[in-house]
Amino acid sequence: MSVSEYTLKGIFKELMRYKSALVGLAILVFLVALSLYALIFTPYAQAGEIWNDQNRWLAYPRNAAPEWYNFFSSKKLPPSILIGEGLPNHKSEEAEREGHRVITYLDSFTYNYDDFPSELVLLINTTYSGSPPTVKVYWVKPSGEELNLSVYRPRNISESIYISNNLILERDLEEYAIDKLGFTPNYTITIPVALFMEYKGEPTVMKGNYTVRIEVTLYNRSDTFSYRLLMHGKVYGIAGTDIYRRPLEIGLIWGAPIALSFGIVASVTITFANLILAAISGYYGGKIDSLIQRLTEIYMIIPFVPFIVTISILYGLDIWRLLLIVIILSILGTPVKTYRVWVMQLKTSPYVEAAIAYGASNLRIIALYILPRILPPVVPSLVLSIPSYVFLEAALAILGLSDPKVVSWGRIIEESFAGGAVYKGYYHWVLIPSAMLILTAISFALIGLALDRIVNPRLREM
Template identity: 25%
Template sequence: MSTTESPPPPVPADVIKSSGSERPQSARAIVWFRRRAAFGAFCRSYAKHTSGVIGLVVLLAIILATVLAPLYTDRADLNAATAPGGRMESPSGEFWLGTDRTGRPILTMIVWGARVSLQIGLTAAVIAVAFGTVVGMVAAHYGGWLSWLLMRVTDWFIVLPAFILSIALVVALGSASKWVIITAIALNSWATTARLVRAQTLSIEGRPYLERTRALGAGDWHQMTRHVLPNLMPLVLASATLRVSAAILSEASLAFIGLGDPRSFSWGIILARAQAEGAVSYGAWWYVLPPGLAILALVLSFTLIGRTMESVLNPRLRDDR
């Protein structure tokens, strides 16, 4: 993905202060006005993409259902010793999505499990994208042997089978706790971002205004944080959104094969328990289908949002017709 500079929006009259001659009231006021204008333009462009709007609505619905979970579910029902339902009850007016083998409501498990799946997906994606961004920027900015070394390590992580590497990392790091799974997924998914960021950083640092900045004596930190990173943000945001869906699928896959946190109720753990309790042979479709559809809906929503952000923020993919 590459970005091109567009002319800044005009400064409104209320940002101009007259004192003998017209001049900006403050540089901060102009910066914030331009940021608001850019955000407004982004929202208008995003709203033109039906798929992106659908993905955003689905994601907000899942987040709202998760945040409001204490209002319509009781977390105590997740305790098998106090589960209110009977074993493997089919959906009814009392238990909308049925119960599991110990009488726990499937709806309660899915709603509270969404918190775990979202936490793991978002945290792993943020760590992976942040680490990949730093590696890519450093490799592009300094070049030389450091760039060669960082890119060889990046290539090594790219060519390794992702799921096999995640399994190996979870086993090597010991207990399959939530943070061990997050660490394993993050270490497995930063390399692609590093490659993309390095290519984009090389393009940005070849622009004339970066050459002028260096000529005026700006240091490495100033160049990367004040000029390179802001231009990288569209790429970083789109990459982070797509990484979330991949992290959620990775967690569900690890949990399904028995490498999830047994103390949590992530959607992958629910599917693993359904398999262990013989839900398929019992014909308890309500134990398997709802968590699977929940994973599909969440992953699809992040994918649609990420693709739409990529289309809006990348001038080569933008459709202004």
């Protein structure tokens, strides 16, 4: 590639010839699109606040695997199932008993999965004057047997009743199931298990059509009532959920702009700072060169990661102050010495001597004759260094040193370890954000290696 081709247009045109670069660019476009989507639809200042608000995620299942897990498993896990008013297979009848309105709701659904739901939640919206409505819930299994799920008296206009957390009901259903089995099984009979089980030695799901009957007594003509019954499943979305019920795909989307901005800003700023300092050191020489080289050597012996960890622990830095510290600790390093050698070689070249002869200033020579010549070989190393800063941010987050107000892939991994994801079998919680980090590294690695072949003639000949 000739010197005249060392332009943005020329490099990009040459880059399109490499299939590996096209793959890397495709991945990068995907990550950029993900970042733009996150920034447009959720302001940066609100993302962390929403992510940390556990009340926002109560409608989602806890520790659910991704839905695509069922394609690779012989055991078909259930998704969340929602029944109730305004949904298919819903019926209601109203009658009057003892001067009160009694509404009977019937909801039916088909259950053909190999595992039990995780939770049952009754979502109630009601208005009343005087006495609150009386809500009786009955469960009819495909075998025809009917189970009484207790009586509830909602006290609030909007209320979530966790049926699966009713300890008295759980004890009653366990006794009923043991009586039907004729022995005490060696597994725990929770409310979801009791409602969906076949009475066999092993916990087996009874597949078929289920019916939920709800009888509501309203004590005044003006009272209103509506409900939905949510059966939390064990698979959800494309990335699953965590122990706090948060859909991981949302965290992955919000983490994309953090990862890209941290890596790109750090890499570009540090590379250009190294380049400028190396140009000044190599061109001017003398005391300036000696000062910059001694400072560089001091920086090279500073333990980088322990130093950042210490600062983060002592001062609790946010993500952008942490980025600033990383830049400050990296502006003088090994690349300064490498670039300095290149500058010293160019300093004696004929076109630089000609520029000096016609009176060009030192600043002009550095800016227009030296830096443009050494910039093309620097670009590949700039691109290849971006993943290292992305991984640095993730590593600090895994160590518990991340900004608690920021949603990042590293923080998701740290929370997964804190929540026992590995030994409890919630592998998606660890593997998917880790895969995003690896995907980012692959993207920049493929682009950087292709750029290196373009600007390095020896690699192009291999």
